[in-house]
Amino acid sequence: MDNNEMARAIVLGASALGAGTAMIAGIGPGIGEGFAVGKACESIGRQPESSGAVTRTMFIGCAVAESTGIYGLLVALLLMFANPFINKL
Amino acid sequence: MHISDFLKGSPDGIDVKGPGVLCSFEICGITINLTETVVISWGIILAVTLLLLWLTHDLKTNHISKRQVAAEWIVTTVYGLVEDAMGKRWRWFAPYIGALFTFSITGSLVSMIGLRSVTADFNAPLAWALITFVLIHGTNIRTNGIGGYLKGYVDPVPVMLPINILSEASTPVSMSLRHFGNVVSGMVITSLLYFALSVVTKSIGVAFLTIGIPAVLSLYFDLFSGFMQAFVFIMLTMAYISNADGRNEA
Numbered sequence: 001m002d003n004n005e006m007a008r009a010i011v012l013g014a015s016a017l018g019a020g021t022a023m024i025a026g027i028g029p030g031i032g033e034g035f036a037v038g039k040a041c042e043s044i045g046r047q048p049e050s051s052g053a054v055t056r057t058m059f060i061g062c063a064v065a066e067s068t069g070i071y072g073l074l075v076a077l078l079l080m081f082a083n084p085f086i087n088k089l
Numbered sequence: 090m091h092i093s094d095f096l097k098g099s100p101d102g103i104d105v106k107g108p109g110v111l112c113s114f115e116i117c118g119i120t121i122n123l124t125e126t127v128v129i130s131w132g133i134i135l136a137v138t139l140l141l142l143w144l145t146h147d148l149k150t151n152h153i154s155k156r157q158v159a160a161e162w163i164v165t166t167v168y169g170l171v172e173d174a175m176g177k178r179w180r181w182f183a184p185y186i187g188a189l190f191t192f193s194i195t196g197s198l199v200s201m202i203g204l205r206s207v208t209a210d211f212n213a214p215l216a217w218a219l220i221t222f223v224l225i226h227g228t229n230i231r232t233n234g235i236g237g238y239l240k241g242y243v244d245p246v247p248v249m250l251p252i253n254i255l256s257e258a259s260t261p262v263s264m265s266l267r268h269f270g271n272v273v274s275g276m277v278i279t280s281l282l283y284f285a286l287s288v289v290t291k292s293i294g295v296a297f298l299t300i301g302i303p304a305v306l307s308l309y310f311d312l313f314s315g316f317m318q319a320f321v322f323i324m325l326t327m328a329y330i331s332n333a334d335g336r337n338e339a
Contacts, residue, residue: 063321067263070270077277 004089011085019079025072032065108210126210133195133207163187174324175331182330185224189217190323197272197315201307208318209276214268218261221326225260229333264325271318275310282306 040058044051078084108125115121144160153161167187172180193214196207207213230238242253282303 059317060321060324063267063317064325066271067267070267070274073274074266074270077273081277 007089008086011083011089015079015083015085019076022072022075022079025075026069029066029069033062036061036065108205124210125205126207126213129199129204130192130196130207130213133192133199137191137195170323171327174327179327179331182327186323186327189326190319193217193268193319193322194315197319198311200276201311206272206276206315208268208272208315211265211269214265214322215261217322218265218268221264221329222261224326225329225333226257228330232334260329264322268318268322271314275314279303279306279310 036058040054043054047054110122110124111128113120113122144156144163148157148160167190168180168183171183171186175182193208196213200206200209226238229241233241243250244253286302
């Protein structure tokens with residue numbers, strides 16, 4: 001295996017590892033949205049008449065909380081499908 | 090096909106591509122690419138315009154048709170939503186919000202008829218987010234005057250200036266990235282699933298897995314996610330614009 005091929009293999013492997021590691025970002029939104037939905041269920045249980053407003057606000061909050069997870073996902077997708085490092089060899 | 094082929098994947102592999110360039114031409118030294126996104130967007134605009142023309146022609150005050158009921162329902166829903174979220178003062182904002190929502194949701198749902206989602210191209214959500222960005226700052230300047238607007242950046246202490254500028258600049262970036270990321274992640278996960286299912290089908294020879302399973306995921310990623318992101322986009326737009334005004338009355 002010549003040197004260039006070796007470097008390519010290392011970059012590809014490290015990118016795959018990086019893509020996997022980037023998805024650790026999924027933990028945060030998961031926990032956060034779990035809390036949010038739990039609280040929303042509690043408040044719907046307490047005041048069933050306001051369930052519409054609570055659900056709407058909860059979805060907005062969840063979508064906003066999700067953005068950090070989506071940034072992680074974008075980094076992972078970038079590393080998998082549009083690798084910026086492989087051209088720098 | 091053996092199990093080792095399954096682990097290796099198919100020879101062509103998975104490739105996720107950006108929107109294809111249909112043709113490109115040059116104006117004043119600037120190359121303009123006519124991409125799939127642009128063409129499909131124009132198609133959507135044309136289709137929605139024709140639909141709305143059909144819905145709103147020949148309106149009456151009594152003996153109204155089903156078509157007119159649908160048209161009135163759309164208008165009252167959008168106006169009600171805007172009044173709920175922004176207050177009665179912002180009623181005139183409803184057309185923009187309605188247009189944004191329609192464009193966003195049809196742009197996401199167009200993938201269900203086999204075309205490429207408009208929102209899976211970062212340019213489309215970015216353009217909408219930039220329009221919203223201009224509206225936020227325009228509203229702020231119109232209410233507080235240019236002096237008051239600039240003063241907002243050194244509030245409460247001048248040290249906060251870089252942080253304030255950064256937080257303002259991050260608004261369109263985060264809004265567009267959220268929308269784009271959601272749609273494109275759905276697209277990628279769906280294509281990964283199609284790939285996996287086709288490989289399994291090839292290895293066992295019976296195509297029972299490709300029936301039904303993609304439909305369920307498509308229901309979530311295309312319908313639910315597309316609707317949710319369009320909704321979140323307009324809700325955030327309304328929240329930011331009514332906040333920019335500074336007068337907090339409902």
